[in-house]
Amino acid sequence: MDILxxxxxxxxVALEPQNxxxxxxxxxxxxxxxxxxxxxxxxxxxxxxxxxxxxxxxxTGALILxxxxxxxxxxxxxxxxxxxxxxxxxxxxxxxLDGYPMALQGRGxxxxxxxxxxxxxGAGVATLGLALFAPLLxxxxxxxxxxxxxxxxxxxxxxxxxxxxxxxxxxxIAAFLGLLLGSVGIDAVSGVPRYTFGLYxxxxxxxxxxxxxxxxxxxxxxIYLEDIRGTSRPTLRLGSAMPGVRSAGRCAPTIARGxxxxxxxxxxPGAGAALGSFLxxxxxxxxxxxxxxxxxxxxxxxxxxxxxxxAAAGGAxxxxxxxxxxxxxxxxxxxxxxxxxxxxxxxxxxxxxxxxVWGLVAALVIGNFVLxxxxxxxxxxxxxxxxxxxxxxxxxxxxxxxxxxYSLNNSAFDLYMMLGFGVLGYALRKLEIPTVPVVLGLLLGxxxxxxxxxxxxxxxxxWSILWSSGIxxxxxxxxxxxxxxxxxxxxxxxxxxx
Amino acid sequence: MSELLQDDAGRVPGVxxxxxxxxxxxxxxxxxxxxxxxxxxxxxxxxGPGEYPRLISLPLAALSLLLILRPGVNxxxxxxxxxxxxxxxxxxxxxxxxxxxPLGFLPASLVAVVLLVRLFGAxxxxxxxxxxxxxxxxxALFEFxxxxxxxDMPGLDW
Numbered sequence: 001m002d003i004l005x006x007x008x009x010x011x012x013v014a015l016e017p018q019n020x021x022x023x024x025x026x027x028x029x030x031x032x033x034x035x036x037x038x039x040x041x042x043x044x045x046x047x048x049x050x051x052x053x054x055x056x057x058x059x060t061g062a063l064i065l066x067x068x069x070x071x072x073x074x075x076x077x078x079x080x081x082x083x084x085x086x087x088x089x090x091x092x093x094x095x096x097l098d099g100y101p102m103a104l105q106g107r108g109x110x111x112x113x114x115x116x117x118x119x120x121x122g123a124g125v126a127t128l129g130l131a132l133f134a135p136l137l138x139x140x141x142x143x144x145x146x147x148x149x150x151x152x153x154x155x156x157x158x159x160x161x162x163x164x165x166x167x168x169x170x171x172x173i174a175a176f177l178g179l180l181l182g183s184v185g186i187d188a189v190s191g192v193p194r195y196t197f198g199l200y201x202x203x204x205x206x207x208x209x210x211x212x213x214x215x216x217x218x219x220x221x222x223i224y225l226e227d228i229r230g231t232s233r234p235t236l237r238l239g240s241a242m243p244g245v246r247s248a249g250r251c252a253p254t255i256a257r258g259x260x261x262x263x264x265x266x267x268x269p270g271a272g273a274a275l276g277s278f279l280x281x282x283x284x285x286x287x288x289x290x291x292x293x294x295x296x297x298x299x300x301x302x303x304x305x306x307x308x309x310x311a312a313a314g315g316a317x318x319x320x321x322x323x324x325x326x327x328x329x330x331x332x333x334x335x336x337x338x339x340x341x342x343x344x345x346x347x348x349x350x351x352x353x354x355x356x357v358w359g360l361v362a363a364l365v366i367g368n369f370v371l372x373x374x375x376x377x378x379x380x381x382x383x384x385x386x387x388x389x390x391x392x393x394x395x396x397x398x399x400x401x402x403x404x405x406y407s408l409n410n411s412a413f414d415l416y417m418m419l420g421f422g423v424l425g426y427a428l429r430k431l432e433i434p435t436v437p438v439v440l441g442l443l444l445g446x447x448x449x450x451x452x453x454x455x456x457x458x459x460x461x462x463w464s465i466l467w468s469s470g471i472x473x474x475x476x477x478x479x480x481x482x483x484x485x486x487x488x489x490x491x492x493x494x495x496x497x498x
Numbered sequence: 499m500s501e502l503l504q505d506d507a508g509r510v511p512g513v514x515x516x517x518x519x520x521x522x523x524x525x526x527x528x529x530x531x532x533x534x535x536x537x538x539x540x541x542x543x544x545x546g547p548g549e550y551p552r553l554i555s556l557p558l559a560a561l562s563l564l565l566i567l568r569p570g571v572n573x574x575x576x577x578x579x580x581x582x583x584x585x586x587x588x589x590x591x592x593x594x595x596x597x598x599x600p601l602g603f604l605p606a607s608l609v610a611v612v613l614l615v616r617l618f619g620a621x622x623x624x625x626x627x628x629x630x631x632x633x634x635x636x637x638a639l640f641e642f643x644x645x646x647x648x649x650d651m652p653g654l655d656w
Binding site for chain 2: 051054055167169170172173176177179180183187189190192194195218221222224225226228389390391392394395396398399400402403406407410412415416419422423426427429430431432433449452453456461
């Protein structure tokens with residue numbers, strides 16, 4: 001396969017004026033959303049999905065818009081980490097450790113510039129990796145049958161439980177709850193309505209987008225209500241971001257290591273960007289931080305996690321596009337967007353719609369440059385957004401969520417359902433039951449069941465078809481390994497804390 | 499990851515919360531199992547529509563039991579004042595959801611946004627001003643700039 005020829009074709013798609021405009025808008029919106037404390041890539045992309053439906057964008061354009069928002073959020077998350085010591089989103093948490101001390105020393109501008117360059121490098125490595133490795137994975141996956149796909153879904157849920165680091169029982173409860181919710185609606189094979197209780201609004205199943213906006217955006221507002229910060233926050237003098245570009249040169253080895261670690265973490269299904277930044281920071285600290293400067297405002301402590309989380313964000317797109325298995329909450333939402341446009345990611349997507357896949361890759365390359373420009377010379381503009389009070393921003397978020405969801409079907413039922421999922425999401429977060437597996441279950445349940453039943457139809461009801469091929473046995477073994485590794489890991493952590 | 503970095507200040511033992519959640523989930527799983535027996539069809543398929551929900555509700559029930567027997571930790575649950583504020587917010591939002599069609603977007607959102615801004619911690623005066631500005635700006639943005647059709651005020655046609 002000639003990747004360069006495909007890429008040239010992709011750039012032709014991405015450089016169309018409409019797509020270029022969408023990428024630019026997405027980068028700006030994403031950086032803004034990422035910069036706001038509490039709102040991260042998941043909420044941002046969830047909020048944008050109903051809106052992008054309303055514009056009736058073509059699938060390629062919608063995907064470019066949302067992925068630009070996604071990359072933009074990963075860049076923007078660091079701004080409030082550095083300026084306010086509040087992570088803009090979960091993956092930006094590690095950046096507070098050295099970013100805020102740098103800002104206290106009057107080197108806030110340098111930290112912002114440096115982290116922008118590190119983000120650029122991380123996202124660049126990931127986009128390159130996407131172009132190189134996704135086609136390889138596709139060639140492997142083209143041989144998959146329904147039984148292998150069923151095994152892949154099992155793997156996705158196993159890694160979510162094994163890698164997220166919380167309680168394994170709670171992760172799996174979340175996944176099964178999502179799968180059960182996903183079985184609501186008319187059964188596609190037999191036409192029997194399941195768990196609809198006579199409500200015709202439920203015949204099409206629980207609308208994924210409605211559930212998503214509720215679980216993330218509405219529950220975030222409920223969390224925010226716990227601790228209302230009405231007063232404006234103290235501002236630090238930031239200074240120019242340009243010195244950061246020079247200090248990025250000095251941190252080049254750190255950035256390179258962080259990018260590679262983050263990329264690998266991102267490709268693993270279920271791991272996501274938070275793991276990428278965590279591993280990049282911890283390993284860098286172990287390798288070069290023996291002098292104890294990490295945590296005191298060491299530039300390398302800013303460069304490593306930012307390279308790591310942006311690389312992981314791009315890496316997470318690989319399993320989503322080539323296998324149809326999302327590796328994180330945000331890629332799950334992107335997958336939902338594609339599915340609702342009747343596009344099934346996976347090996348066939350690369351064969352049937354190469355212009356879409358490669359247009360996306362090219363748009364990521366362009367968006368990355370746009371983001372670099374937005375985030376080095378113009379970063380102080382975005383930092384100013386943080387001065388807006390929460391009592392103004394949160395109602396704005398709620399209203400965007402309402403209008404977006406309402407305009408899907410013009411139905412008040414959807415709004416009530418969204419509020420219900422908001423309360424559910426809030427309760428789950430308080431219980432420390434992760435919400436991402438619920439989303440994955442709700443999203444993937446239908447396909448998982450479809451593949452299971454197709455496999456059973458092929459075998460005539462013989463369950464052993466599920467583990468009859470070498471590939472599916474390998475996938476199950478990998479899944480078991482990850483679960484055991486997760487158990488051992490959490491057991492060791494518990495031992496250290498006790 | 500995130501869990502490891504958090505200090506334990508915001509966390510409490512989940513003995514009560516986890517057990518309540520476990521019981522609710524167990525009821526859900528048993529109910530799903532129970533109801534799935536009504537879902538048989540004479541279709542010539544090796545697995546019918548009820549099989550897959552049963553396949554899911556079984557492990558869900560087992561895990562809920564495990565949660566009841568061995569509860570973990572929770573985030574600190576909010577106090578009464580916060581709960582009241584959250585309940586009021588949900589009430590405003592639910593009323594808005596019900597009233598947006600009969601009243602039209604603009605009047606319903608004007609009231610809802612002002613109340614929301616107030617609930618999110620602003621004093622009455624800034625709440626009235628910025629709530630009105632926000633509602634009008636959102637209306638202009640959605641209706642005219644983005645072209646999303648919103649329910650109009652009755653008797654008013656743009």
